[in-house]
Amino acid sequence: MVLDRQVLDSPTLLIGTPAQMAEQLRERRERYGFSYITVLEPFLDAFAPVLEELKGS
Secondary structure (H helix, E strand, O other), rough: HHHHHHHHHHOOOOOOOOOHHHHHHHHHHHHHHHOOOOHHHHHHHHHHHHHHHHOOO
């Protein structure tokens, strides 16, 4: 479905394992020039593994 592809391609959505999400963030940095992200406080602990994947990137 076209809508599903549009949602999955959204630069504001991360889906997958921590390694996959880290890769998505690296790709978005290259494509869109993102230099920082915002993570809402209730999700900080859950997002920590993604930050570990990004160390040194």
